[in-house]
Every structure is written in C-alpha cells, then in structure tokens.
Amino acid sequence: MSAATGAPAPAPAPGAAPGAAASAPGLVATVVRLKLSLLRNGLRQSSGRRAAYVASAVLTLLFAALLLLGLIALRGHAHAVSLVVLLVTVFGLGWAVMPLFFPSGDETLDPTRLVMLPLRPLPLVRALLVASLVGIGPLLTLLMLAGSVVSVAHGAAAWTVGVFAVALALLVCVALARAVAAANIRLLSSRKGRDLAVLSGLVIAVGVQLVNFGVQRLGTSGLGELDPTAAVLRWLPPASAVGAVDSVSDGHYGVAAAQLAVSAAALALLVTAWARSMTRLMTSPDGSTLQAAEPSAQKRRGRAGPAARLLPGGRTGTVMERSLRYVWRDPKTKAAWVTSLAIGLIVPVFNALQGTGSVYFACFAAGMLGIQMYNQFGQDTSAFWMVAMTISSTRDAYDELRARALALLLITLPYATSVTVLTTALLGDWAKLPEVLGLSLALLGAMLATGAWTSARFPYSIPQEGYKNVAPGQAGLAWIAVFGGMVSAALLCAPVIAVTVWLNVSEGGDAWTWLLLPAGAVYGAGVTLLGLRLAAPRTAARLPEILTAVSKG
Amino acid sequence: MTSVRVRNLWKRFGQQVAVAGIDLDLPSGKFIGLVGPNGAGKTTTLSMVTGLLRPDQGSVEVVGHDVWRDPVEVKARIGVLPEGLRLFERLSGRELLSYSGRLRGLPGAEVDKRATQLLDVLDLAGAQHKLVVDYSTGMRKKIGLAAALLHNPEVLFLDEPFEGVDPVSAQIIRGVLERYTASGATVVFSSHVMELVESLCDWVAVMAAGRIRAQGTLEEVRGAAPSLQRAFLELVGAQGRDTGSDLDWLGGAGR
Numbered sequence: 001m002s003a004a005t006g007a008p009a010p011a012p013a014p015g016a017a018p019g020a021a022a023s024a025p026g027l028v029a030t031v032v033r034l035k036l037s038l039l040r041n042g043l044r045q046s047s048g049r050r051a052a053y054v055a056s057a058v059l060t061l062l063f064a065a066l067l068l069l070g071l072i073a074l075r076g077h078a079h080a081v082s083l084v085v086l087l088v089t090v091f092g093l094g095w096a097v098m099p100l101f102f103p104s105g106d107e108t109l110d111p112t113r114l115v116m117l118p119l120r121p122l123p124l125v126r127a128l129l130v131a132s133l134v135g136i137g138p139l140l141t142l143l144m145l146a147g148s149v150v151s152v153a154h155g156a157a158a159w160t161v162g163v164f165a166v167a168l169a170l171l172v173c174v175a176l177a178r179a180v181a182a183a184n185i186r187l188l189s190s191r192k193g194r195d196l197a198v199l200s201g202l203v204i205a206v207g208v209q210l211v212n213f214g215v216q217r218l219g220t221s222g223l224g225e226l227d228p229t230a231a232v233l234r235w236l237p238p239a240s241a242v243g244a245v246d247s248v249s250d251g252h253y254g255v256a257a258a259q260l261a262v263s264a265a266a267l268a269l270l271v272t273a274w275a276r277s278m279t280r281l282m283t284s285p286d287g288s289t290l291q292a293a294e295p296s297a298q299k300r301r302g303r304a305g306p307a308a309r310l311l312p313g314g315r316t317g318t319v320m321e322r323s324l325r326y327v328w329r330d331p332k333t334k335a336a337w338v339t340s341l342a343i344g345l346i347v348p349v350f351n352a353l354q355g356t357g358s359v360y361f362a363c364f365a366a367g368m369l370g371i372q373m374y375n376q377f378g379q380d381t382s383a384f385w386m387v388a389m390t391i392s393s394t395r396d397a398y399d400e401l402r403a404r405a406l407a408l409l410l411i412t413l414p415y416a417t418s419v420t421v422l423t424t425a426l427l428g429d430w431a432k433l434p435e436v437l438g439l440s441l442a443l444l445g446a447m448l449a450t451g452a453w454t455s456a457r458f459p460y461s462i463p464q465e466g467y468k469n470v471a472p473g474q475a476g477l478a479w480i481a482v483f484g485g486m487v488s489a490a491l492l493c494a495p496v497i498a499v500t501v502w503l504n505v506s507e508g509g510d511a512w513t514w515l516l517l518p519a520g521a522v523y524g525a526g527v528t529l530l531g532l533r534l535a536a537p538r539t540a541a542r543l544p545e546i547l548t549a550v551s552k553g
Numbered sequence: 554m555t556s557v558r559v560r561n562l563w564k565r566f567g568q569q570v571a572v573a574g575i576d577l578d579l580p581s582g583k584f585i586g587l588v589g590p591n592g593a594g595k596t597t598t599l600s601m602v603t604g605l606l607r608p609d610q611g612s613v614e615v616v617g618h619d620v621w622r623d624p625v626e627v628k629a630r631i632g633v634l635p636e637g638l639r640l641f642e643r644l645s646g647r648e649l650l651s652y653s654g655r656l657r658g659l660p661g662a663e664v665d666k667r668a669t670q671l672l673d674v675l676d677l678a679g680a681q682h683k684l685v686v687d688y689s690t691g692m693r694k695k696i697g698l699a700a701a702l703l704h705n706p707e708v709l710f711l712d713e714p715f716e717g718v719d720p721v722s723a724q725i726i727r728g729v730l731e732r733y734t735a736s737g738a739t740v741v742f743s744s745h746v747m748e749l750v751e752s753l754c755d756w757v758a759v760m761a762a763g764r765i766r767a768q769g770t771l772e773e774v775r776g777a778a779p780s781l782q783r784a785f786l787e788l789v790g791a792q793g794r795d796t797g798s799d800l801d802w803l804g805g806a807g808r
Contacts, residue, residue: 318655322641329643329684382638385605386700389633390656392624544607551638 027119031127035134060136064143071147081246082230084148088169088239091141095173096180098137121275129271132174145169148242154249161256162245168260169238172267176238179274182281235259237266315396319403324410326379332462333379337372337411344368345419352426359432365419366440369412370447370489374482376404376455378462382551388543398536401452405528408448416440435500435513438520439493445524446492449531450485456538457481461552471552492527496520556581556708556739557602562611564597571597573763574611579741579756581616581708584734586750587743588785589760595743596636598760599712602741603633616707629657632701634694636712636743642686646677646696649685653700664703671699676725691722698726702733709733711742715749727753747782757781761789 043050071087074080132138149162234243240259247256311317326333344365351357377384391397420440424433458481461471470478500516503509539546559577563570572594579585589595600606602613604620604627612619618626641649647668654664672678675695680688685696694714701709709730715723730753734740744750750757751771758768766788767774771781778784 313661315656315658318652322644322652325648326641326643380641383641385633385635385638386641386653387656388605389603389628392628544605547605 027123028127028130031124031131032134035131039135057136060140064140067140068143068147071144071151074151077151079227080151081234081243082227084152084246085230085233085239085243087144088148088242089233089236091144092173092176092236092238095137095141095177098177121279125271125275125278128178129171129174132178133170138170138174141173142166142170145242149245152242152246152249157253158245158248161248161260165241165245165260165263168263168267169241172238172241172263172270175267175270175274179270179277182274182277235262237263315399316403316406319400320407320410323404323407327407327411330379332464340368340372341415344415348419348423349426352423357423357427359420359424359427359429359436360439362416362420362423362436363440363443366412366416366444367447367486367489369408369416370444370451371482371486372412373405373408373448373451374454374485375458375460375462375478376401376451377459377546378455378550380550381462381464382547384547384550388547391540391543394537394540397456397539398532401455401532401535401539405448405452405532409444412444416444431510432513434515434517435503435520438516438518439496439500440520441517441524442493442496442520442527443489443524445527446489447486448528449492449534450489452528452531452535453538454481454485456535456542456546458484459546459549461550474549474552477549496523554581555579556616557741558612558614559598559602560612562598562601562613563609564594564601564606565609570763572601572608575760575763575765577758577765577768579739579758581739582734582737583739583756584730584754585739585741585756585758586754587741587758587760588745588747588750588781589743590745590789593760594763595760596712599710599741599743600635603631603635603710604628605633605635605638629704630707632704632706632709634697634701634709634711634714636716640685640693640697640700643684645682645684646672646688646692646699647681649696650699650703654703657704659704667703668699671702674725674729675699676722689719690717691719694718695722695726698729702729706738708739708741711740713744714742715744715746747780747785751775751781759785759788 043053071084074083077083145166149159149166153159153162233239234246241263244256244259244263247253247259311320327337328334344367347364348357348361351361377387380387387400391400417437417440420437421433424430424436458477460474460477460481463471496516496519499519500513503513503516555578557577557579559575562572562575562577564572575594575598587595587598597606601608601611602615602620604624607621612621614620615627616630618630620627641652644652650668650671651661651664654668655661659667669678672681675698677692677695677699680692685693688696694717698711698714701711711730714726714730718726730740730742754771756769757771757774759766759774775781775784778787
C-alpha cells in the first residue's frame with residue numbers, strides 16, 4: 001500500500017490512520033451512524049420484528065418512567081441510599097452479563113467485524129463507547145441513574161456531584177459491557193462458549209428465583225435489611241458514583257471524593273482492558289477457526305463403552321445410544337432435559353414441603369419428562385436426513401420411534417418413580433402411593449404416544465443457536481403440537497383418572513386402589529404401543545416433509 | 554446399463570421453478586458430474602433423486618427400482634452426502650460412523666472394521682474421537698463421505714463434495730472416489746468447478762435454470778470447444794458477457 005496522498009478525504013484514507021487525530025470526531029459520527037443503520041435495517045427486515053421492537057421500547061420506557069417516579073418518591077426515606085446503591089449495582093451486573101447472552105444483539109459490539117478497517121484501537125474505543133450510548137438500554141440506565149441521584153441528593157454540592165456521577169456511572173456501565181464483550185468474543189465465537197451460553201439460561205432462571213426469594217424477604221422485613229449489603233456496595237463501581245452523591249449530602253466530602261475516584265479508576269481500567277483485548281482480537285485469528293480443546297479420547301470412550309454394551313443390539317440399541325448421548329452433549333437437548341427434570345421435581349416436592357401439596361402433584365414429573373418425546377425429529381435438526389436415509393418401511397420407522405421412547409423411559413421411569421416416592425414420603429401418605437404411581441405411568445404412556453404421533457405429524461425446527469426453541473414461522477405448528485398433544489394426553493388418561501376418582505369416592509373402594517398401579521402400568525404401556533403403531537406409518541410416509549420441516553433455521 | 558433414470562422431474566418452491574421437467578439417463582460404473590451455476594437446481598435434483606425431497610411430478614429410478622415406490626431396494630443401494638444438511642455433530646467421527654453403519658443394519662464388528670479403515674484412508678484417525686461439531690469443512694466432508702461409503706453402496710450421490718475443501722483433503726477424497734469407481738460403482742457428484750469435473754468425470758450433465766442443457770460423455774458435451782468451461786459458458790449462454798468496459802478505473806495508473 002502506498003503512503004497516504006494527503007487528499008482531503010472525508011473517510012480516513014488507507015495508511016492515514018496513525019495521524020488521524022483530526023478524523024476522530026468523524027469516526028465517532030461514522031460509528032454512531034453505523035449503529036443507527038444497523039438498528040434501522042434490523043427493523044426493516046420484518047414487520048413482526050418492528051412491532052416487537054416498538055412494543056419492547058414502549059414497555060421499557062414505561063418501566064423507566066415508573067422507576068423514575070418510584071425513585072423520586074423514595075426521596076427522604078431513611079434507607080433510600082441502600083436501595084439505590086443496590087439498584088445501580090444490579091444494573092451494572094446486567095450490563096456486564098448482557099453481552100454474554102445476546103452476543104449478536106449489537107453488531108458494533110463485535111470488533112472483529114471492524115478488523116479490516118485501517119483503525120487504531122484508541123480512536124475506535126472512543127467511537128464505540130459513544131455509539132454504545134445510543135439505544136434503549138442506555139436511556140433506561142440514564143433515567144434510573146437520574147432517579148437515583150434525585151432520591152439521595154440534598155444540597156447544591158450534592159446536585160453538582162450528582163450530574164457528574166450520572167455521567168460517570170453510565171460510562172462505567174457501557175464500558176463494562178464493551179470490555180466484557182471484547183474479552184469474551186473469543187469464547188462466544190467458539191463452539192464451547194456458545195454451548196455454555198445456551199445452558200446459562202438456566203442460571204438466569206435460578207437467579208430469578210433467588211431475586212424473587214430476596215424480594216419476598218424484603219417485603220416482610222423492610223428496607224433496613226439492605227443496609228449491611230449497601231455498606232459494601234456503595235464502594236463498588238458503578239454504584240460508588242451514586243454513593244458519592246449520598247456522601248456529599250451527608251457532608252462527608254473526603255469519602256465522596258474517594259468513591260468517585262473508585263468509579264473513575266474503574267472506568268479507566270475497563271477502557272484500558274477493552275482496548276487491549278480489542279488489539280489482541282484484531283491482530284490474532286478468529287476464535288471460531290481455532291480448534292477447541294478436547295477432553296482426552298480415553299475418557300470419552302470409557303464413559304460410553306460399558307453403558308453401550310448393556311443396550312440391545314440392532315437399530316434399537318443404536319438409536320437409544322445416540323439419543324442418550326445427545327441428552328448429555330447437545331446443549332439444546334440438555335437444557336430441555338434439565339428444565340424438565342428440575343420442574344418435575346420442584347413442583348411436587350416444594351408444594352409438599354410447604355404443606356399445601358397433594359400426592360397427585362407427583363404426576364407432574366411424568367408429565368414434564370413426557371414432553372421430551374415431542375418433536376423428536378426436530379431435536380435431530382437437519383441431521384434427520386441420516387435417519388431418513390435408513391427408514392424404508394413402516395417397520396423401520398416403528399423401531400426408530402420405539403428406540404427413542406425406550407431411551408426416554410430409561411431416564412424417566414426411575415426418575416418419576418423416585419419423585420413420586422419422595423413426594424409421598426414428605427406428605428406421609430403412603431396409602432396413595434400405588435394409585436399415584438399408576439396414574440404417573442398412565443400419563444407417561446399417553447405423553448409418549450401423543451409425542452410420537454405429533455413428532456411425525458407436526459415436526460418443527462429447533463434453531464441450534466440462541467434461546468429460541470422454535471424457528472420463525474413455525475410457532476403455530478409448535479403450539480399445536482405441544483398444547484394439542486398435552487390435551488390429548490390428558491384425555492387419553494381419562495379412563496385411569498375416572499377409575500381413580502370412582503375408587504376414591506365409592507364405599508370400600510380404598511381397598512382396591514392398589515390395583516391402579518398394575519392397571520396404570522399396563523394402560524400406559526398399551527397406549528404407548530398404540531401410539532407408536534399409529535405414528536410409524538405416518539413417519540415412514542412423510543420422511544421428506546419431516547426433513548423439510550426440521551431443516552429451517 | 555443405466556444406474557439412474559429420471560423422467561420429467563419437476564419441483565416448484567412457491568413461484569420459483571427449481572427443476573423444470575428434466576430427463577436424465579446416467580450410465581453405471583461411471584464418474585458422473587452434474588455441473589451448473591449456483592441456483593441451477595443441482596441440489597434440488599439430487600435431493601429428489603435420493604428420496605430426501607418429494608418431487609411435484611416425474612419419476613426416478615435408481616438401479617432399476619423406483620425411489621418413491623420401492624424405497625427398501627433403493628435406500629440400501631445408495632450412499633448420499635448432501636450439501637447444507639447437518640450431520641449428527643455431537644457424536645465423534647468414529648461414533649458417527651458406528652451409528653450410521655449400525656442404523657443400516659450392518660453387524661457391529663464389521664462396522665467397526667470398516668470405520669477404522671475409512672478413518673485411516675481419509676486421514677481422520679487422529680480426529681476420530683473429536684466431536685464432528687469441532688471438525689473443519691474438509692473434515693466434515695470426509696467424515697460424511699465415510700458415512701456414505703460405509704455400507705458399500707452401488708451408487709454414490711455427492712452434492713458439492715469439494716466445496717470449501719483444502720487441496721490435501723480434496724486429493725484424498727479424489728483418490729478414494731477413483732478407487733471406488735474403478736470397482737464398477739457409480740459416483741454422481743455436483744459441482745460448479747469445471748476444471749475439477751473435466752479432470753475427474755467421464756460423463757457430464759450440464760444444468761442451468763432448472764433444465765438439463767446437455768448430457769453425455771465428456772467429449773460429447775465438450776464438442777469443439779477447447780475446454781469444458783468454454784463449452785459450459787456457451788451452453789448456459791454466458792458467453793461474450795463483457796465486463797471490461799465499465800470498470801476502466803480499476804487498476805492502472807489512476808490511483
């Protein structure tokens with residue numbers, strides 16, 4: 001490349017970047033424009049997306065307004081500062097975590113996309129930082145921070161520091177998100193990292209439960225509960241900036257200066273770390289082309305070997321082995337299983353622990369796990385072609401479906417039984433154990449039967465990345481399959497439920513309720529076999545249609 | 554002897570006609586290239602021929618059996634490597650072969666023996682315990698080829714087997730395929746790289762805009778043209794499209 005010619009080009013000329021101090025504001029404007037265009041083009045793609053964006057924007061603004069009002073109302077409250085610091089910390093955490101979960105949410109977040117441009121890291125850092133301030137998220141944060149300052153600022157000095165604190169805290173939040181994103185871009189562009197991201201949805205679900213628990217405790221014991229936590233948090237950036245406002249209000253100017261310094265130092269540190277990882281990213285190969293470290297082959301073989309030998313031969317064992325491996329190795333399948341297992345356990349057991357439960361809640365475990373039989377071929381993704389190439393008769397399809405049901409039963413049967421026994425033990429209602437177990441088995445059978453049939457009749461794609469479990473345009477299909485299937489499963493169980501009710505209300509019927517265990521087991525097995533028989537010809541006849549349906553996204 | 558016989562095959566996707574009534578007679582024991590520009594309908598045709606996509610109209614016979622009426626006879630005799638479809642990527646290379654072979658009903662010991670040999674020949678032995686999801690494009694094509702060959706099919710259908718493959722892997726794939734056709738088996742593969750088709754195939758079908766423009770031996774299709782590339786450009790009517798005049802600023806001293 002020849003040296004820059006010095007022409008007054010509006011865009012930085014090749015090779016002119018080192019001395020491009022004059023073009024820095026131009027770069028900022030360009031990146032901000034880029035961000036706006038990305039946003040606009042994203043919305044232009046579909047009206048559904050536009051509607052979703054507008055709706056979420058309105059909701060966010062509404063939430064921001066309420067938050068602002070609430071914070072202003074909090075002004076003068078003795079423990080206001082405790083709540084405010086906690087709130088700012090939570091927002092800060094949110095900013096740190098967000099890029100991990102929505103890596104593709106903001107394309108300007110990904111510096112590897114800018115790698116081909118002749119830009120130096122520092123001007124780029126400045127430009128990207130400013131661009132980050134554009135959006136709904138920063139607006140919400142800005143309003144929250146403003147509200148926080150209003151609720152704790154007393155006196156002219158505090159207000160002055162407050163203005164400064166808002167800007168500082170906002171920049172810390174944004175820089176935090178950018179630094180985390182840059183530091184993790186390699187992780188996010190590697191397979192292992194994306195797998196983790198899919199699973200980490202569960203962490204969020206658990207986190208929400210914890211927050212819920214915390215809020216409930218606050219509701220009973222008041223805001224004073226927060227004070228010890230807040231004493232620590234007010235020194236943690238970005239909350240320390242708001243903590244400084246409170247310190248000024250109380251006249252502790254030295255403390256305030258220290259707190260502001262902590263936030264400012266954090267900002268400087270984050271920007272430096274970000275610039276450094278960006279330089280590294282832009283000068284080293286893309287993580288997605290690097291090969292991820294593998295656990296040793298020996299270990300993997302050892303894990304699968306003996307278990308595989310216990311499975312039956314032929315298609316049945318082969319398919320079971322693959323299904324079970326996927327439960328462990330495929331992040332989507334794993335997440336679905338963990339969710340089902342957790343909810344199937346939590347609902348009956350927690351209800352029993354609170355003393356409000358009924359033994360019949362134990363059927364929840366069977367029901368939740370039975371859902372895994374739904375959309376079997378969608379779980380294969382377009383790799384279903386490998387299955388389709390080997391199914392040439394109804395018999396093959398039957399073997400395939402039966403093997404998948406068996407793999408599922410291998411986990412479900414012991415699990416549902418243990419949950420039922422555990423729930424019964426917690427409630428001490430041992431007399432009801434046989435009938436609940438019988439009901440569980442009947443329900444499981446009905447779920448497997450309807451699951452097999454809907455798998456053949458209403459297959460849909462499960463996108464392999466991100467959080468969505470349905471490809472765009474197939475939501476209706478998925479809804480019909482799962483909801484319709486569950487309703488039919490409940491209807492299929494009706495005879496067993498009717499007998500249970502009848503035995504319970506009729507005189508002397510209690511002596512016979514033990515019969516429901518074998519009856520439920522036989523009924524469940526029968527319904528499953530019938531469902532598989534009905535699903536097999538549909539599967540065999542619809543192979544190309546199923547493949548098309550599961551290959552989207 | 555005809556290994557694949559296609560009559561009046563049609564496929565539409567909404568308004569778009571992907572395959573517009575094609576007839577094909579592919580001889581057996583040959584290395585056959587299906588060539589055409591992107592979007593010519595090659596993948597759609599191969600999907601319909603292998604039973605992965607239902608045609609709107611028309612019939613397909615492979616080794617004398619109708620693909621749609623007699624899948625039992627056909628599916629055991631063909632091997633497929635589609636383009637744009639996944640493999641079971643959360644299995645390791647060896648597990649994928651083991652799964653695929655056993656699914657086709659081969660005895661376990663035989664599957665393991667063949668898998669070991671295929672992994673060796675395709676230079677995948679070192680990565681056999683790695684998950685396929687961590688494989689490179691070339692490795693994926695090779696493991697897909699191994700899975701397609703495992704049951705020793707009579708006809709092998711490969712959709713763009715050399716696309717995105719490094720030269721070393723391409724040479725390995727080529728060697729395996731040449732050895733395979735030398736034993737009397739048929740390979741049908743699609744490609745838009747003419748030089749490759751010209752150096753590999755003895756029989757060529759040229760496809761453009763959903764139709765077959767020419768089919769026959771390489772010499773017949775090439776005709777008087779100096780290369781298959783030229784013959785192809787003439788056939789699809791892309792000859793003489795001059796791009797030179799509009800980009801006169803490109804290159805030269807005007808920098």
